[in-house]
Amino acid sequence: MPKTGKKYSSKDLIVDGKVKQRRYYGKNGKAELDIDYFHALSKSLKKTVKFPHRHKITWKNGKMKREGH
Structure with a gap:
């Protein structure tokens, strides 16, 4: 998934419909x-x-970090 996109938007990752x-x-x-x-x-x-x-998702020094399980 893209790290950046249009502000205040969302994007879906579709797999097998x-x-x-x-x-x-x-x-x-x-x-x-x-x-x-x-x-x-x-x-x-x-x-x-x-x-x-x-x-x-947080950002530090230009790098994206996704908090996980």
Whole structure:
């Protein structure tokens, strides 16, 4: 997914006709939030991660960091 986009917009990642992820962009066009609707998980995470779930995105020194599970 693109790290930047049109300000106050969103973009969908479509896989097999389904929304896998939606990314939201803020006032400066930088990614701010991802919502994951499905993806592969390791065995240790399968019991704890529920869908859909959110990942806050932060920026530091021009680099994007997606907070995870």
